[in-house]
Amino acid sequence: MKEIKEIIEKFDHDSSQLISVLHDTQAKYNYLPKDALELISEKMKIPMLDIYQVATFYKAFSLKPRGKYHIRVCLGTACHVRSSQRILESVERELEIKSGETSKDGLFSLESVNCLGCCALGPVMIVNKNYYGNMSPGKINKILKKYK
Ligand code: FES
Incomplete structure (x- = not known):
């Protein structure tokens, strides 16, 4: 989760940068792990529901592990x-x-x-x-x- 904290810090905990944070998280893990989303929610003070809405709206994001x-x-x-x-x-x-x-x-x-x-x-x-x-x-x- 250290990497996720670094990503969040890179975007200054700015909630308007959620898509960028999710993008970097997806790039790191090839999907969006639940633990990572919970940490993003806590640190960026964004409700999980809002994060899931964004994560499921864009096809670039995946909540399930993707292949290499x-x-x-x-x-x-x-x-x-x-x-x-x-x-x-x-x-x-x-x-x-x-x-x-x-x-x-x-x-x-x-x-x-x-x-x-x-x-x-x-x-x-x-x-x-x-x-x-x-x-x-x-x-x-x-x-x-x-x-x-
Ligand atoms: S319909 Fe546009 S690339 Fe297939």
Whole structure:
């Protein structure tokens, strides 16, 4: 919890900096641990309910541990019309998890999103910060192998 205290101090206990504090906490642990949120609540004098509202509103935050590699498959309209659902299903089959889950080895988390802001490249998938455009089910195995 020393790291959380440092993050809170970095933002001067300023409640208006909650998103930044949560962002740094998420970056540190790859999710938002309950203990960390309680400490943030206490030190920044923000009710837990308010913290949960922010933490659950933004998809960037997770209350559950995420895998080392966070895969997001876009199901937004531009990607959907280019069969992105097949991409998601192929990743699910390959990793033996459903969207919203983390693989048993803790390596991969999978989720679907509504737009990744690069519609012209659809269908699009991201692994952490790496974008893969013009995806097809046949490309998935090769891409995932790079992270195993
Ligand atoms: S709809 Fe997929 S990137 Fe925009």
